[in-house]
Amino acid sequence: MKDYKKYFKNKKITVMGLGLLGRGIGYTKFLAECGADLIVTDLKTKEQLATSLKQLNKFKNIKYVLGEHRLEDFRDRDMVVKAGGVPLNSIYIEEAKKNNIPVEMDVSLFAKCAPEVKIVGVTGTRGKSMTTTLIYEILKTNEKFLKKNVYVGGNLRGVATLPLLKKVKGGDILVCELDSWQLQGFGDTQMSPQISVFTTFMTDHMNYYKDDMKKYFDDKANIFKYQEKEDILIIRPGMKKFIKKSDVKSKLIVVDSKDVIDWKFNVLGIHHRENLACAVEVAKQFNIPISRVKKSIANFKELEGRLQLLKTYKGIKIYNDNNATTPEATIVDIEAIKSSIQGVENRIILICGGADKNIPLDNFVKAVNKNCKSIILIPGTGTEKLINNYKLKVKNEIGKDLNDIVKTALSFASRGDVILFSPAFASFGMFNNEYERNDLFMKIIKKLK
Numbered sequence: 001m002k003d004y005k006k007y008f009k010n011k012k013i014t015v016m017g018l019g020l021l022g023r024g025i026g027y028t029k030f031l032a033e034c035g036a037d038l039i040v041t042d043l044k045t046k047e048q049l050a051t052s053l054k055q056l057n058k059f060k061n062i063k064y065v066l067g068e069h070r071l072e073d074f075r076d077r078d079m080v081v082k083a084g085g086v087p088l089n090s091i092y093i094e095e096a097k098k099n100n101i102p103v104e105m106d107v108s109l110f111a112k113c114a115p116e117v118k119i120v121g122v123t124g125t126r127g128k129s130m131t132t133t134l135i136y137e138i139l140k141t142n143e144k145f146l147k148k149n150v151y152v153g154g155n156l157r158g159v160a161t162l163p164l165l166k167k168v169k170g171g172d173i174l175v176c177e178l179d180s181w182q183l184q185g186f187g188d189t190q191m192s193p194q195i196s197v198f199t200t201f202m203t204d205h206m207n208y209y210k211d212d213m214k215k216y217f218d219d220k221a222n223i224f225k226y227q228e229k230e231d232i233l234i235i236r237p238g239m240k241k242f243i244k245k246s247d248v249k250s251k252l253i254v255v256d257s258k259d260v261i262d263w264k265f266n267v268l269g270i271h272h273r274e275n276l277a278c279a280v281e282v283a284k285q286f287n288i289p290i291s292r293v294k295k296s297i298a299n300f301k302e303l304e305g306r307l308q309l310l311k312t313y314k315g316i317k318i319y320n321d322n323n324a325t326t327p328e329a330t331i332v333d334i335e336a337i338k339s340s341i342q343g344v345e346n347r348i349i350l351i352c353g354g355a356d357k358n359i360p361l362d363n364f365v366k367a368v369n370k371n372c373k374s375i376i377l378i379p380g381t382g383t384e385k386l387i388n389n390y391k392l393k394v395k396n397e398i399g400k401d402l403n404d405i406v407k408t409a410l411s412f413a414s415r416g417d418v419i420l421f422s423p424a425f426a427s428f429g430m431f432n433n434e435y436e437r438n439d440l441f442m443k444i445i446k447k448l449k
Contacts, residue, residue, distance in 0.1 A: 007113065008031055012077045015041070017042055022158030024160075025052050029059075040062055041069050074092045074093070079103075084105070107154050107182050108188070110162050119176065121223050122135065122197040122278075124197075125204045127274070139283070146286060153176045180216060195234070196250075204216070204357065217242065229250065230250070231250035231251070235254055236278060257274045268302075269339075305321065311445055311446075319418065326357065330350070344417075350375045352421075361389075372394050376399055379399070
């Protein structure tokens with residue numbers, strides 16, 4: 001294990017993107033504690049970042065450049081640590097590379113500093129959070145059996161991975177959710193996790209990738225691209241058309257939901273059974289007996305914001321899948337509810353809408369017209385595109401705000417109906433991020449008496 005304090009001490013590091021969600025704060029704080037000479041630069045202003053800056057104000061070794069980025073902060077530095085979502089063609093990252101400055105990201109930098117920690121990485125357009133949480137739950141509850149400590153990190157809400165360097169020892173296990181941005185870091189350092197899971201690949205983030213699905217897949221594929229022969233890649237069946245055996249150096253395992261179909265598991269949808277099958281396959285790699293695995297997931301509660309039954313109100317079931325940020329994810333939700341709840345066809349009141357991600361909506365509109373009773377829309381650029389370019393045959397209405405939208409959905413619903421909050425679009429515009437949208441929806445529903 002690298003002596004991380006010595007490694008970061010007095011290093012001139014530019015942190016690009018502090019943000020508001022907590023991850024940027026987590027690794028900036030960690031680097032400051034290690035004695036790094038930090039420049040933190042963010043396009044957001046001092047006022048917009050007030051809550052984040054407050055948590056860092058005790059450190060004297062941080063200089064802030066806010067409301068802008070400057071090329072000079074990407075020269076004469078030892079390292080740049082960038083946040084997810086930095087544009088592919090960023091002139092600042094180009095400047096760093098031109099000056100031979102390594103560009104790092106949270107999880108891949110952790111992996112470089114802790115090579116003896118076994119990393120289980122999970123990616124996929126959909127299903128990565130559920131699969132990550134299931135794997136972590138199984139491994140964590142079997143720590144004594146494994147005789148190893150198990151940690152979780154990556155793209156989870158507000159969690160920075162780099163600070164785990166303070167806790168981990170050689171042989172420990174890190175389970176981490178990796179989005180396409182975090183995987184850019186693995187690509188830059190030419191590393192892949194030893195055990196990788198790739199759940200799904202669907203159209204997403206086309207506003208970022210400029211309609212280049214190949215580039216999106218290439219970033220995701222870093223999860224297995226640099227694996228060795230003894231490493232493992234686990235995929236759901238739908239991934240077989242994207243990943244060929246000839247592209248994979250490691251051992252490729254395709255899961256089957258039939259293997260876990262009769263298991264006690266409290267989450268709706270065949271897609272989540274496939275996520276469970278992936279988690280079980282990971283457990284097998286650590287030789288955890290199936291009886292122990294079954295015990296670990298028997299009491300597993302649905303994940304917040306992932307097709308979660310929030311409440312039954314006056315005979316109306318209310319589901320929250322705030323994390324369904326693509327049309328395809330919402331289609332899967334509709335199918336999961338239809339196949340799991342008898343007699344609910346055409347009784348789904350869908351709450352969706354938001355910011356456009358440049359994804360085609362044809363199949364989404366077909367699914368809504370065929371299966372939904374009505375649709376209440378969150379204002380945004382994606383909603384405008386939907387209303388102006390497609391024909392919705394079901395009753396539909398655009399709400400003013402989320403309170404108004406929930407009120408309208410309840411007025412459209414009667415006993416036996418399902419209200420499904422599954423946005424199908426990004427949160428930006430009305431909300432700062434998807435977590436803000438989730439928290440507000442949860443708060444509104446919890447208040448219903």
